[in-house]
Amino acid sequence: MYVSGRAECSNSLVLEGAVILGSTRIRKGTVVFPYVVIGFPVRAKVREFMSSPSFESRELRDLDELSQGSNLGRYNIIRSFSVIYEEVETGDNVELGHHVMVRERTIIGENTVVGSGTIIDGRCVIGRNVSIQSGVYIPIGTEIGDNVFLGPRVVVTNDKYPVSRRLVSTVIEDNAVIGANAVLVAGVRIGEGAVIGAGSVVTRDIPPYKVAYGVPAQVVCSREEYERKKKIYERET
Amino acid sequence: MYVSGRAECSNSLVLEGAVILGSTRIRKGTVVFPYVVIGFPVRAKVREFMSSPSFESRELRDLDELSQGSNLGRYNIIRSFSVIYEEVETGDNVELGHHVMVRERTIIGENTVVGSGTIIDGRCVIGRNVSIQSGVYIPIGTEIGDNVFLGPRVVVTNDKYPVSRRLVSTVIEDNAVIGANAVLVAGVRIGEGAVIGAGSVVTRDIPPYKVAYGVPAQVVCSREEYERKKKIYERET
Amino acid sequence: MYVSGRAECSNSLVLEGAVILGSTRIRKGTVVFPYVVIGFPVRAKVREFMSSPSFESRELRDLDELSQGSNLGRYNIIRSFSVIYEEVETGDNVELGHHVMVRERTIIGENTVVGSGTIIDGRCVIGRNVSIQSGVYIPIGTEIGDNVFLGPRVVVTNDKYPVSRRLVSTVIEDNAVIGANAVLVAGVRIGEGAVIGAGSVVTRDIPPYKVAYGVPAQVVCSREEYERKKKIYERET
Numbered sequence: 001m002y003v004s005g006r007a008e009c010s011n012s013l014v015l016e017g018a019v020i021l022g023s024t025r026i027r028k029g030t031v032v033f034p035y036v037v038i039g040f041p042v043r044a045k046v047r048e049f050m051s052s053p054s055f056e057s058r059e060l061r062d063l064d065e066l067s068q069g070s071n072l073g074r075y076n077i078i079r080s081f082s083v084i085y086e087e088v089e090t091g092d093n094v095e096l097g098h099h100v101m102v103r104e105r106t107i108i109g110e111n112t113v114v115g116s117g118t119i120i121d122g123r124c125v126i127g128r129n130v131s132i133q134s135g136v137y138i139p140i141g142t143e144i145g146d147n148v149f150l151g152p153r154v155v156v157t158n159d160k161y162p163v164s165r166r167l168v169s170t171v172i173e174d175n176a177v178i179g180a181n182a183v184l185v186a187g188v189r190i191g192e193g194a195v196i197g198a199g200s201v202v203t204r205d206i207p208p209y210k211v212a213y214g215v216p217a218q219v220v221c222s223r224e225e226y227e228r229k230k231k232i233y234e235r236e237t
Numbered sequence: 238m239y240v241s242g243r244a245e246c247s248n249s250l251v252l253e254g255a256v257i258l259g260s261t262r263i264r265k266g267t268v269v270f271p272y273v274v275i276g277f278p279v280r281a282k283v284r285e286f287m288s289s290p291s292f293e294s295r296e297l298r299d300l301d302e303l304s305q306g307s308n309l310g311r312y313n314i315i316r317s318f319s320v321i322y323e324e325v326e327t328g329d330n331v332e333l334g335h336h337v338m339v340r341e342r343t344i345i346g347e348n349t350v351v352g353s354g355t356i357i358d359g360r361c362v363i364g365r366n367v368s369i370q371s372g373v374y375i376p377i378g379t380e381i382g383d384n385v386f387l388g389p390r391v392v393v394t395n396d397k398y399p400v401s402r403r404l405v406s407t408v409i410e411d412n413a414v415i416g417a418n419a420v421l422v423a424g425v426r427i428g429e430g431a432v433i434g435a436g437s438v439v440t441r442d443i444p445p446y447k448v449a450y451g452v453p454a455q456v457v458c459s460r461e462e463y464e465r466k467k468k469i470y471e472r473e474t
Numbered sequence: 475m476y477v478s479g480r481a482e483c484s485n486s487l488v489l490e491g492a493v494i495l496g497s498t499r500i501r502k503g504t505v506v507f508p509y510v511v512i513g514f515p516v517r518a519k520v521r522e523f524m525s526s527p528s529f530e531s532r533e534l535r536d537l538d539e540l541s542q543g544s545n546l547g548r549y550n551i552i553r554s555f556s557v558i559y560e561e562v563e564t565g566d567n568v569e570l571g572h573h574v575m576v577r578e579r580t581i582i583g584e585n586t587v588v589g590s591g592t593i594i595d596g597r598c599v600i601g602r603n604v605s606i607q608s609g610v611y612i613p614i615g616t617e618i619g620d621n622v623f624l625g626p627r628v629v630v631t632n633d634k635y636p637v638s639r640r641l642v643s644t645v646i647e648d649n650a651v652i653g654a655n656a657v658l659v660a661g662v663r664i665g666e667g668a669v670i671g672a673g674s675v676v677t678r679d680i681p682p683y684k685v686a687y688g689v690p691a692q693v694v695c696s697r698e699e700y701e702r703k704k705k706i707y708e709r710e711t
Contacts, residue, residue, distance in 0.1 A: 131400065
């Protein structure tokens with residue numbers, strides 16, 4: 001266990017085996033389970049650190065000095081084996097599963113849940129009340145609105161012609177639902193309230209309140225119709 | 238390292254860095270590798286724990302008191318960075334890879350192997366001699382028979398119209414084979430001995446001893462024919 | 475923290491919580507972050523270990539004795555919660571993300587990056603300057619050339635008719651690009667410089683410098699044309 005001298009976590013509960021780096025601030029009522037790393041330094045700093053003289057005699061304390069730390073809200077749950085990089089900000093009641101990685105400069109809104117094994121690869125903005133299921137991949141620069149649902153193992157991408165010099169943001173607007181294992185090709189915009197079926201590959205923008213699926217995904221009906229079917233489904237025993 | 242006073246693991250080998258919570262019972266001959274958590278408490282208990290007075294001065298011991306623990310069989314192998322929740326039951330010779338998560342009230346039959354990075358999300362019943370490859374996702378309520386093979390990164394789902402109020406069980410019967418990265422849409426039944434091709438999206442029940450693939454998956458031949466082709470393939474150099 | 479007496483890592487930096495087994499050699503300038511396991515013994519040895527008399531009184535030191543260790547090059551970065559098995563060899567400047575697993579007898583060439591959550595399942599040969607994004611699955615026996623790009627969550631397989639007695643190698647030649655969540659069916663050869671679109675299922679060999687996508691993947695254009703489109707894309711604001 002290592003807690004930075006610069007960290008402020010007096011009103012939270014940090015359990016054994018945690019590594020808290022930099023001027024991390026963990027607010028009231030948050031629990032950090034065993035074996036969590038918070039404030040992990042960005043790549044550039046690690047490279048810098050490695051090129052410093054007598055590097056091999058350095059300690060965690062020296063690495064700690066490089067980290068800006070992160071800022072966790074109140075009543076967060078951060079579960080075992082998750083890693084949060086520096087300059088991450090979470091709202092109140094954010095919850096992480098196990099083996100989650102959240103990279104630098106990501107903002108996660110209040111009441112959002114990030115499922116186990118999910119990777120948020122940095123510089124993302126994620127809204128409030130978002131449900132990210134297990135094993136989702138969200139690349140650099142992704143923008144996700146409020147009340148969005150990402151099913152298990154959804155993959156978002158940010159390079160239309162890999163490997164290019166241009167990364168684009170994929171945008172998922174409020175209230176959208178993305179089915180399990182769907183792939184969103186770089187730069188698409190999933191409109192407000194749109195629904196994407198499981199296993200789809202989305203290559204174009206999907207208009208608001210439309211339901212699309214397939215490879216490539218095609219619009220098949222409206223959200224309204226989807227909700228009607230859902231109601232019938234919910235009534236079935 | 239933390240081993241609950243209520244845990245019984247005297248005939249097993251629990252290596253350094255393990256966190257064993259609750260009245261966990263680990264039977265003879267089982268090995269728990271470094272950095273494994275067993276008996277992780279369910280969400281409701283974590284929430285309850287967080288709302289207790291002077292929460293921030295609590296310790297792992299207090300969390301330990303909340304856990305029912307789990308029940309591991311004989312000669313299990315539980316590898317580093319895996320997490321097992323409370324009320325999980327494993328048969329003899331069960332083997333877990335690394336970074337596995339098994340959530341609460343799951344039963345895993347004897348001789349079953351759970352690959353690295355796989356998530357079993359709770360209340361699942363998994364048979365004997367099942368081979369679950371790496372990175373598989375199995376949601377709440379899934380039922381898997383004996384001798385089933387799940388290829389790498391198979392995704393099973395449990396909500397046909399996410400986000401609905403009705404979760405349904407997906408059933409995979411004995412001797413079925415599911416190819417890599419296939420998606421099973423909520424509530425489908427994969428019949429006994431059926432085979433699903435890699436990358437398929439299964440939207441309907443697949444009859445016993447049929448082979449199906451595609452998006453959406455269509456039946457293309459019988460298991461018998463598949464076995465004939467397999468024999469030829471096995472003979473090729 | 476446990477570092478084998480047989481390990482040589484005096485010119486590297488091994489941070490707290492690491493478990494280094496066997497005659498592992500970590501060369502100058504490499505950093506091993508907290509909670510990393512290196513030299514994890516292969517399955518056969520674990521089974522042997524478990525059947526030894528008075529197994530339950532053994533220690534990490536006894537397990538350590540079984541491990542051949544691994545051989546890491548100079549200036550590697552091995553991040554928290556990653557596992558490297560025994561008999562792995564990495565070139566200089568290799569970088570691993572978090573929650574990576576690299577199994578036994580794998581060779582990774584210099585300047586190669588292995589993204590978080592990726593599994594390299596053993597006996598693989600991976601070239602130089604390879605970029606493996608997050609959550610990729612690479613099975614036993616896969617051969618990957620130099621300068622290859624594997625997008626997030628690519629799945630490679632090695633059994634054409636699971637579960638068969640014959641595993642085949644999938645080959646990805648130099649300069650190939652594999653899009654996110656694509657599946658390569660066992661035994662296919664992705665030709666030099668070929669490009670596979672995101673979400674594709676590749677069931678046949680793809681000739682050099684061709685672009686293919688879809689389920690199953692079909693050749694749609696040349697790499698040259700792809701590069702032309704890429705240049706236009708890169709110029710767009």
